[in-house]
Amino acid sequence: MLELSFDGRGFRQPVLGAIHLRIERGDRVCLLGPSGVGKTTLLNILAGLDPVVLPSAFTQGSDLRVGYLFQEPRLLPWRTLYQNLVLVGAKREEAARLLSQVGLTGYGNHYPDQLSLGMARRAALARCLAVAPDLLLLDEPFASLDAERAGELQALITGLLDQNPAMAMVCVTHDEADAASLAAQRWWLEGAPARLRVEGGGESAGRRSTAAGPDSQNAGPLWAEARGGEGA
Amino acid sequence: MTAQARPAGWAAWIALPVLVAVWMLLSHLLDSSLLPSPAAVLQTLVEQASSGQLWHHLGVTLYRVILSFVLAMVLGVALGFCMGRWATVNAVLDPVLVLMLNLPALVTIILLYVWMGLVEPAAILAVVINKVPNVAVTVREGARSLDRKLEQMATVYRFGWPQRLWDLWLPQLFPYLMASARGGLALIWKIVLVVELLGRSDGIGFQLHMAFQVFDVSAILAYSLAFIMVVQLIELLVLQPLERRAHRWRHPEVTHA
Numbered sequence: 204m205l206e207l208s209f210d211g212r213g214f215r216q217p218v219l220g221a222i223h224l225r226i227e228r229g230d231r232v233c234l235l236g237p238s239g240v241g242k243t244t245l246l247n248i249l250a251g252l253d254p255v256v257l258p259s260a261f262t263q264g265s266d267l268r269v270g271y272l273f274q275e276p277r278l279l280p281w282r283t284l285y286q287n288l289v290l291v292g293a294k295r296e297e298a299a300r301l302l303s304q305v306g307l308t309g310y311g312n313h314y315p316d317q318l319s320l321g322m323a324r325r326a327a328l329a330r331c332l333a334v335a336p337d338l339l340l341l342d343e344p345f346a347s348l349d350a351e352r353a354g355e356l357q358a359l360i361t362g363l364l365d366q367n368p369a370m371a372m373v374c375v376t377h378d379e380a381d382a383a384s385l386a387a388q389r390w391w392l393e394g395a396p397a398r399l400r401v402e403g404g405g406e407s408a409g410r411r412s413t414a415a416g417p418d419s420q421n422a423g424p425l426w427a428e429a430r431g432g433e434g435a
Numbered sequence: 436m437t438a439q440a441r442p443a444g445w446a447a448w449i450a451l452p453v454l455v456a457v458w459m460l461l462s463h464l465l466d467s468s469l470l471p472s473p474a475a476v477l478q479t480l481v482e483q484a485s486s487g488q489l490w491h492h493l494g495v496t497l498y499r500v501i502l503s504f505v506l507a508m509v510l511g512v513a514l515g516f517c518m519g520r521w522a523t524v525n526a527v528l529d530p531v532l533v534l535m536l537n538l539p540a541l542v543t544i545i546l547l548y549v550w551m552g553l554v555e556p557a558a559i560l561a562v563v564i565n566k567v568p569n570v571a572v573t574v575r576e577g578a579r580s581l582d583r584k585l586e587q588m589a590t591v592y593r594f595g596w597p598q599r600l601w602d603l604w605l606p607q608l609f610p611y612l613m614a615s616a617r618g619g620l621a622l623i624w625k626i627v628l629v630v631e632l633l634g635r636s637d638g639i640g641f642q643l644h645m646a647f648q649v650f651d652v653s654a655i656l657a658y659s660l661a662f663i664m665v666v667q668l669i670e671l672l673v674l675q676p677l678e679r680r681a682h683r684w685r686h687p688e689v690t691h692a
Contacts, residue, residue: 250591269591277588281606281684290602291592314684334592 204228204337204371205264207249209256218244220396226264226338230371231364233382236392242375243274245392246340249373267338270331274342276323278315284326285311293333301329305359321352325359332363339364341374345381357384471653479657488642493661496631496638500624503562507619510563511570512612516604518571519578535568540626544633553634562626569622570615577611609681616674620666 208223218241226232226249234242248256250271258265278287284307288298302311305325315323324344331339344360345353361384364372374385382389391400455473462472471479483489518525518532544561551557581604589603631640639658646654 247587250587252587252590271588271591273584273588275584277584279585279602279606281681282602286602290594290598314687316684317687330592 205249205267206262207256207260207264208262209248209260217396219248220394220398222397222399224390224399226371226373228337228369228371231385231387232371232373232390233379233385233387234373234375234390234392235377235379235382236397238377240392240395241397242392243342245397246271246342246373246375249338250340264338268334268336269338269340270334270336271340272324272327272331272342272344274346276315276320276327278323278327278330280315283312283314284329287315287326288330288333291330291333298329298333301332302326304332304363305329306355321348321356324348324356328356328359328363336370339370339372341372343375343377345376345378357381361385469650469652471656476653476656476660479653480661483654483657483661489658489661492637492639492642492658493665496624496627496640496662497665499559499562499627499631499638500620503559503566503627504616504619504623506559507563507566507570507623508612508616511567511615512574512608514567515571515574516578516608519575520581525575532568532571535564536572538565540565540629544626544630548634555635558627558630558635561630562623565626566619566623570619573611573615573618574608577608581607606681613674613678617670620669620674624662624666 205226206224208221209219210221222245234245236242244253247253248260250269251258251265278284279290282290284302285295285298288301289295293301299311302308305328307322307326307329310318310322310326315326318326328344341360344356348356360372360374364370364385372385372387374381374387376382379389381387389402391402392398393400458470459473462470462475480489514528514532518528540561543564544558547557547561547564551560585603585607589599594603627638628640628643631638632644633640635641639662642658643655646652646658
């Protein structure tokens, strides 16, 4: 579905080294690594937000529909939740359905500043879903939430992924436990410039064979590799 | 929002009555035609209004103010936005902007009258040229402070140009637009009066000119007061409602949880 490779050249400060990665439909990935290693940078690249990484770096999948849950909710504060969802292309009824799906029934006419962080993040998640994404990008979705709220959000995300087996997810987190609760593969980003290391395909493969179902057209293996950082 | 206490309703009603009282006292003590009493000015105002003179000149000046205000805002916002957003545009145009900011209004007016003749377009253009740089400078600050994170969000979610303009940029630029509209209105009507005084045969500036010839201070004060009231009305009926509407999201009425 998505294949990307770049050699790390062109960055003013080479955060990322040479990286080659491939993501298939239905893949669940947790991107782990220490703070400042470039996890969010890589997520932005996947979202097509990094101007240094040219579209040509995408061998495949540069025009995917992306739902991006930023670390701050980044809802438009001067628009209601309905308006925020309609802005990305949802119909009004669909917006109401998505909001109730993330547990915000009746909050459509609220402004984002009236919500708590956890609620605003769920609203932002509803906006991700409003574009019917091929790829769901989550940047530290559980940060700054208490354990209970974080658990709820984990359950919500897991449920959404199960409902949409074709949707791939890449979740940036610093907590390995998140990977387990999301039943995701672990990709480690480490070093400077950072390289990608893949770990633990077993449980994820098991999840895929059951959740993706027999109609899943591409059950091909997910792989990522890091080559030497010769560009740095 | 700060937790500052709301001032009492009467607070706004102190300064102006005191000013009028001082004026009354002074005019009474001086007893000179050079400082007519408030009552005399009011009488002139009523006379001018009932003869239709006031409405004619008020209307002409108001038309010039609105026309040049709209033109100056449109041009200034476009210029300021482009300069704030693209450093190259800013680098090219900034020297011109500094030059225009420091060009005295009087010089622009005289030059345009000399070059174009004492015609309406010269008058309007002179006002517009005087105001555009101020609007541009204010809006440039606004354009520079646009939130990059929301910009990224708009890119990911493929906002089109109308959406970026209306839903992303306009709400962020709104305080800057209001600031330049307020300052603009105040500045423009003052320049319009000078333009009228120097080269038009109607409008409040022209009437002031006539009154000046015969030292008719009460006419001067009556016409000035009339236009100050018009500007106050614009503030109350247009600018403040617009601001309340745009700030709804800061003070939403729905608070049920």
